[in-house]
Amino acid sequence: MKRFFAILKKEFRQIRRDPLSLGLLVFVPAMLLSLYGYALSFDVKHIRIAVLDDDQTPESRSLQDSLFQNPYFDRIATITSPREGAGLLDHGRVRAVLAIPRGYARSLARGEAVNLQVLVDASDANTATTTIGYFDALSDRINRRVRFAALTHAGVTPALQGVVLEPRIWFNPELSSAKFLVPGLIGLLLMLSAVVATSLSIVREKERETMEQIMVSPIRPRELILGKLLPYVLICLVTMSMVLLLGYFLFGVTIRGSFLLLGLTTLLFLFAALGMGVLISTVTRTQQMAFQVAVLASMLPAIILSGFIFPIQNMPVAIQGITYLIIPRYFVEAIRGIILKNASFIDIWPQLLGLLILGLLFNLLATGRTRKTA
Amino acid sequence: MSRDPSEPVIETRDLSKVFGRFTAVDRVSFSIRRGEIFGFLGPNGAGKSTTIRMLCGLLSSSSGTAQVNGHDINREPELIREAIGYMSQKFSLYRDLTVAENIAFFGGIYGLQGARLRDRTATVMTLAGLTGQENHLTGTLSGALQQRLALGCAILHEPPILFLDEPTSGVDPVSRREFWDLIRGLSARGITILVTTHFMDEAEFCDRLGFINAGRLIALDTPARIKTTTGSATLEAAFIKLAT
Numbered sequence: 001m002k003r004f005f006a007i008l009k010k011e012f013r014q015i016r017r018d019p020l021s022l023g024l025l026v027f028v029p030a031m032l033l034s035l036y037g038y039a040l041s042f043d044v045k046h047i048r049i050a051v052l053d054d055d056q057t058p059e060s061r062s063l064q065d066s067l068f069q070n071p072y073f074d075r076i077a078t079i080t081s082p083r084e085g086a087g088l089l090d091h092g093r094v095r096a097v098l099a100i101p102r103g104y105a106r107s108l109a110r111g112e113a114v115n116l117q118v119l120v121d122a123s124d125a126n127t128a129t130t131t132i133g134y135f136d137a138l139s140d141r142i143n144r145r146v147r148f149a150a151l152t153h154a155g156v157t158p159a160l161q162g163v164v165l166e167p168r169i170w171f172n173p174e175l176s177s178a179k180f181l182v183p184g185l186i187g188l189l190l191m192l193s194a195v196v197a198t199s200l201s202i203v204r205e206k207e208r209e210t211m212e213q214i215m216v217s218p219i220r221p222r223e224l225i226l227g228k229l230l231p232y233v234l235i236c237l238v239t240m241s242m243v244l245l246l247g248y249f250l251f252g253v254t255i256r257g258s259f260l261l262l263g264l265t266t267l268l269f270l271f272a273a274l275g276m277g278v279l280i281s282t283v284t285r286t287q288q289m290a291f292q293v294a295v296l297a298s299m300l301p302a303i304i305l306s307g308f309i310f311p312i313q314n315m316p317v318a319i320q321g322i323t324y325l326i327i328p329r330y331f332v333e334a335i336r337g338i339i340l341k342n343a344s345f346i347d348i349w350p351q352l353l354g355l356l357i358l359g360l361l362f363n364l365l366a367t368g369r370t371r372k373t374a
Numbered sequence: 375m376s377r378d379p380s381e382p383v384i385e386t387r388d389l390s391k392v393f394g395r396f397t398a399v400d401r402v403s404f405s406i407r408r409g410e411i412f413g414f415l416g417p418n419g420a421g422k423s424t425t426i427r428m429l430c431g432l433l434s435s436s437s438g439t440a441q442v443n444g445h446d447i448n449r450e451p452e453l454i455r456e457a458i459g460y461m462s463q464k465f466s467l468y469r470d471l472t473v474a475e476n477i478a479f480f481g482g483i484y485g486l487q488g489a490r491l492r493d494r495t496a497t498v499m500t501l502a503g504l505t506g507q508e509n510h511l512t513g514t515l516s517g518a519l520q521q522r523l524a525l526g527c528a529i530l531h532e533p534p535i536l537f538l539d540e541p542t543s544g545v546d547p548v549s550r551r552e553f554w555d556l557i558r559g560l561s562a563r564g565i566t567i568l569v570t571t572h573f574m575d576e577a578e579f580c581d582r583l584g585f586i587n588a589g590r591l592i593a594l595d596t597p598a599r600i601k602t603t604t605g606s607a608t609l610e611a612a613f614i615k616l617a618t
Contacts, residue, residue, distance in 0.1 A: 006482020010471065017470050213466035216430050217483045218455040289459075 003219045008228025011201070015231060025197055030242050036185050040309075044130040048086050050077040052099040059105035063142065067098070072134050081313050089121050096131055097118045108146055130208035147249050171340045178251040182298050183339045184308035186243050187332040188299065190266075191273050194236050195298040196291060198277030201228060203290040206281075221370040225363075229274045236270050237263075257338035261345060265338065268355040269331040273298070275362030276327065282369040301330040331356035383408050383535060383566045384429065388438035389426050398424040400589035401438060406568060406582075408534075411561045413580030414570040415613065422570035423462075426539050429568070430460050432612040436521045443535055445594050456617065459528035463540035469513030473504055473523060476512055477530065484531035496524035501556065518549035525556065528563075536560065537567040574610045583609075587617045 015022055049067070053060050068075050076094050079085050085097035099117040107114045118135050122128035151157075172179045205211040214224060247253040255262060280297060284290040302308060305319070306328035312320055323329045334351035337343030345352075380404035391399040399421040406412045414422045427433040429442055431451035443457040449528045452453050467476050481491045499505045502522035512520065521541065529536060538557070542550045547604055551552050554576065561567055561581075569580070585593035585600070593600055597609060597611060606612035 002485050002487055003483045006479055009482070010468070010479040011473070013475055014470055099544065182525045208469075209464040210464065210468060211433060211479070214483060215432055215461070216455060216458065216460040218452060218479075218485070226429065358556045 001223075003217075004223040004227045004343060007224055008230055011228055011231045014234075023237070025193050026239050026242060027240050030246055032189055033182070033185050033243050034250055034363060035245050037178055037182060037247070040181055040185075043175075043177050044127050045071050046074045046095045047072060047127070047131050047134075048076040049073050050079050050085055050094045050097045051075060052079050052082065052085055054102040055104040057105035059108060060100045063100065063104075063138075066141070067138060074360045085119060089119060090123070092233065094100060094121075095127060096135075098135075098195040108142075110152060111146075113133070146331060157202050164234065176251075179253055179340060180336070181308075182247040182251050182253045182313070183336040184297045184306070184332045185245070186240065186335060187269075187328040189243060190236060190240060190309055191302045191328050191331070192295065193231065194270055195277040195280065196294040197232050197235070198229060198274045199280040199284070199294045201232070201289045202278060202281035202286055203284055203287050206285060207287055221367050222287075224331050225278055225367060225370060229278070231278075232274060233270050236274075237266065240266055244250040253339065255339050256342040257344075258342075261343075262338050263347075264356070265331065265348070265352060266351055270354050272327045272359035272362055275338065275359055275366050278366035279362050279369065282366060301326045305329065306351075308332050324354070325358070327358055330358070332344050333344060375417040381408070382406060382441075383410075384412075384440075384442050384568060386425075386429075386440040387413055387440065389425065389428065389435055389440050390437045391421075391428060391433065392436040392556040397589050399428070400568055402586070402589075402591045404436075404567055404584055404591065404594055408566055409561055409564045410581065411557065411567045411569065411581045413442075413577050413583045414586055415572070415574070415577050416569065416570075416574060416586035416607070420586045422586055423539050425586070426460075426537050426568065426570060429454075430458060430514070430537055431455060455535055456531075459536045461524050461536075461538050461541055463543045464525040465517075467512050467520060467524055467527065470511065472509050472511055473499075473515070474508040476523065476527060480527040481530050486531060494530050494532070498530055502526040518553075520544050520548070521553060522547050522556070525553070529560065535566060536565055536567045537569055538567065540570055540572070542571065542573065550576070574608065574613070577609050585613055587613075592616045 027228055055065070064075075067073050076089060077084075079088070079097075082099065085094075085099070088094045089097060097117075097119040099119070101115060101117070104114055104116075109274075116133070116139065120128045121130055169175060186321050193295075206216070230324070244255065248255075276293065281290055284293055304310065305312075305315075305323045305326045307323070308328065312323050312329070314321070330351040334343075334348040334355075337348050337351075341347075385405040387403050388401040389399060389403070390397065390401050401610070402421070404412075404427060412423065416422055424433065429440060429447060430453055431447060435447060442454045445451075445496070446452045447510070462558060468479065471479065475508065477495050481487075484583065488492060499508065502519070502525065504519060504523060504526075505521075512523065515523065516585070522550045525538075525541065527536075537611060542553055545553065550573075557567060557569070558579065569576075571577060575595075581597050583593070583600060584591050593604075593612075595603070600612050601609060604612040604615045
């Protein structure tokens, strides 16, 4: 224990003497959160539209009115020929062109089918799908109104409305993607700073040969590793609080669940992430190399395989298997549950177990590799 | 520890270290008595550091046996670590910590605390000539002072055995001379010292020398006897005769 405290004290002294690194550890994640939080958004709004109205009737104008009344579509241009529309699409000035054919109002009145053409730029498939969905809803609305009018005209009072969907949106009623992304970002950023900081702090000692001086002493590997990790646990907890505060102030993400459970989850996560950092430090020799390996090994899987952006259930089975080894996979899911859904221990215990197992795995590997005799 | 003073404190028999196809240390056997200053002399890459690193438990041996303070290097490395001090040419101190903080740290990892730590700190500060500079950052000290502090940190826990791996490289001649005075003082107090060097003038300060070349021990005797048996005026001449 005395030896453990010696390492701990030394580590704090070195951190205090290097405020730049400490600042980077705490403020870079905060900065990245604000940056990513604003830039990364799946919300599809203000889709730029050009309209070709060959009908020029009150009905065709009423269609356009209902289209541009909401924030999803912006009218960029009113055009007079299909070629003009193709040009606008080619240059990316608009994402879609709506063409209302001549005779639109007449056909509607006669009860004939009308083809309403929408040209959609699908180079961004996600936005395109959403755009088509919005148009689908629009045509449904028009059809209902037309049928209702026709039936009334025929003297029938339609008592039945058919199926009326009543979605009740839980956990994120505004459907804001920030609420979904912020917990994921927390996982990503914390993973990055935890793994990089620990691997660097150990490799630095190897590079400066002070590690050798420690290795000839009677200290045990676990005293050394614990003493080096504990300060970073505290720093990462500060980073976590900082990022949560920012999430609240900038993106309105409130923590609905228990702080205690959130703390426990974070500690388990740090246990695993820091263990991975130590493991990386045992296989690298220079700080530069450790930094590169740490960034690659923490950030890439955290973005791609953690379910932070891409849902895991949509991945090929083999890739889904790999995600079981990804620390943020468990952390992101657990904190999303706690922050957005007020999840209880019962709801997220599989994630906590996953973190515990990965943590044990990485730490055992790391301690095993920190043999004192090469 | 009441031991026969003539009993060897360090003893190796056919100690070897092979890295892949390269034999760094080739069947080296020697023994060092209590209080002796034993010098390992040889060119860079001859196997001096590799031998020391095996004796310190930093490196495993490939074959042969070695005992340090009565403990086998492969079976009881932890008991050996309690009994040795180690200082290498890199003066492995924390340059971003103060003198006092370095001493507190190295004292700490050897389990020193309280009155004993205070007592030893004062002794080491005097020995290293650093009294009054406790709060200076180690990185701002001169090479010679860093070297003395590194030595001080290596003997904080009063080890009976001290390994010095090229302790004087990168230090000016006057400071080297003063450093050797320190070493002789430690030896006079019964500390056994194994030191490596490639400076022939320093070799004269050793009680006994081992000449090592290409991993092999090519001579093992007192400086005077090595010179007489080879009929050389200087150790350097003797070494060249033996090595070729």
